[in-house]
Amino acid sequence: MSEETTGIMPFYDVDRTYEDNYRFGPFGAFAETLGGDAKTGVSDDQVKRALAAAPSDGDNAATPAESFFGVPVDLPFGIPAGPLLNERYTTGAFRMGFDLAVYKTVRSRAWGCNPFPNVLAVHPASADGILTPGSAECDEGVLADHEFETPISISNSFGVPSQDPDVWQPDMQRAMERAGRGQLLVPSFQGSRVDGMTPEQYVADHATTARLVLETGAKVMEMNTSCPNEGHNRLLCHAPDQVSTICEAVKNTIGDVPLIVKLAYLPSDDDLEYMVCVTAGRGLVQGFATINTISAKLVDAKGAQALPGAGRDRSGVCGAAIKPSGLDMVRRLAGLRERLGLDFGIVGVGGVTEPADYFEYRAAGADAVMSATGAMWNPDLAQRIKQAR
Numbered sequence: 001m002s003e004e005t006t007g008i009m010p011f012y013d014v015d016r017t018y019e020d021n022y023r024f025g026p027f028g029a030f031a032e033t034l035g036g037d038a039k040t041g042v043s044d045d046q047v048k049r050a051l052a053a054a055p056s057d058g059d060n061a062a063t064p065a066e067s068f069f070g071v072p073v074d075l076p077f078g079i080p081a082g083p084l085l086n087e088r089y090t091t092g093a094f095r096m097g098f099d100l101a102v103y104k105t106v107r108s109r110a111w112g113c114n115p116f117p118n119v120l121a122v123h124p125a126s127a128d129g130i131l132t133p134g135s136a137e138c139d140e141g142v143l144a145d146h147e148f149e150t151p152i153s154i155s156n157s158f159g160v161p162s163q164d165p166d167v168w169q170p171d172m173q174r175a176m177e178r179a180g181r182g183q184l185l186v187p188s189f190q191g192s193r194v195d196g197m198t199p200e201q202y203v204a205d206h207a208t209t210a211r212l213v214l215e216t217g218a219k220v221m222e223m224n225t226s227c228p229n230e231g232h233n234r235l236l237c238h239a240p241d242q243v244s245t246i247c248e249a250v251k252n253t254i255g256d257v258p259l260i261v262k263l264a265y266l267p268s269d270d271d272l273e274y275m276v277c278v279t280a281g282r283g284l285v286q287g288f289a290t291i292n293t294i295s296a297k298l299v300d301a302k303g304a305q306a307l308p309g310a311g312r313d314r315s316g317v318c319g320a321a322i323k324p325s326g327l328d329m330v331r332r333l334a335g336l337r338e339r340l341g342l343d344f345g346i347v348g349v350g351g352v353t354e355p356a357d358y359f360e361y362r363a364a365g366a367d368a369v370m371s372a373t374g375a376m377w378n379p380d381l382a383q384r385i386k387q388a389r
């Protein structure tokens with residue numbers, strides 16, 4: 001049980017289904033900020049301090065020191081697409097001092113979740129617990145079980161579930177209204193590939209979803225191109241020309257609203273440069289968020305498939321194990337930005353579990369930093385970064 005082994009109740013409870021998390025969450029310290037009486041693992045004092053420090057719209061409010069794609073923010077740090085399922089989660093995040101909250105990726109239609117469980121603890125074999133993308137270990141099998149321990153690495157096998165727009169649009173709007181001064185709600189969206197769809201219809205589905213998000217009043221939007229959507233482990237971001245076509249359709253829909261593209265780890269420098277040129281280089285994209293998870297075969301202690309069901313022998317791994325890959329992508333993007341003379345933003349994601357990781361990502365060239373797995377087990381992470389800066 002995650003809480004028993006780590007002493008922290010994550011705000012997304014990995015021992016419950018996605019549906020129960022959507023309905024009853026958040027848990028732990030995030031729930032406390034909403035007035036729940038959750039058992040948290042974070043002290044009452046920490047929650048009180050977070051609430052006292054939470055921004056309000058008072059008259060004497062100082063202008064936030066930093067910005068995120070032109071929007072003033074206090075600290076360009078937050079939680080990326082995924083664990084913040086709805087307005088209650090994003091409000092909990094804001095109140096705990098995460099000034100950027102990405103609303104979990106939405107679609108143009110309701111979409112089911114992969115069967116439970118979705119999150120297992122993952123234990124790469126190397127002494128430092130690092131998982132290298134494309135390594136033999138990723139293909140041969142990495143141990144995954146229920147022994148959650150820090151530094152934390154987990155599987156993330158959800159299949160990008162979504163509510164119907166009739167549900168998520170009003171909820172997203174409420175989520176935006178709950179952002180305090182110096183805070184920003186960033187919606188994430190993606191296209192949905194269904195049987196019989198033509199390539200043109202797939203492009204159009206992205207634009208439709210972008211329009212639905214735009215209607216909520218989004219100031220900045222993120223498009224996910226890094227979850228499997230065209231068959232086993234094929235990612236949209238492995239097809240840069242298609243991403244470029246989609247970005248053009250989306251940009252025609254959203255106009256001046258900055259568009260961030262979420263990328264998986266791309267090992268080849270040439271592929272990354274091509275992606276940057278056909279998106280940011282064409283003025284279609286204003287930033288990149290990276291990385292998503294690293295794909296690996298997950299096995300139990302007996303070597304059998306760890307997650308139940310067809311097509312789930314591999315899963316995305318996130319958390320501490322992927323930090324070097326996230327940093328590597330940020331450094332390479334920052335290098336390209338300079339060499340090509342382009343002006344795009346970089347959101348560093350992957351394995352941020354301690355305040356030092358935030359500063360390391362900034363030093364590598366990230367304009368903003370986000371933590372999913374780390375924040376789930378460290379709900380006071382934003383406050384600790386604010387104390388350290």
Ligand SMILES: Cc1cc2nc3c(=O)[nH]c(=O)nc-3n(C[C@H](O)[C@H](O)[C@H](O)COP(=O)(O)O)c2cc1C
Nearest residue numbers: 080081082105224291292318319350351371372373
């Ligand atoms: C529970 C969970 C759900 C996620 N769902 C999404 C998602 O819907 N869309 C997306 O772009 N990324 C999703 N991600 C990936 C994260 O945004 C992030 O890229 C990845 O977890 C690496 O960051 P981390 O090491 O801090 O966890 C999810 C991650 C987690 C932990």
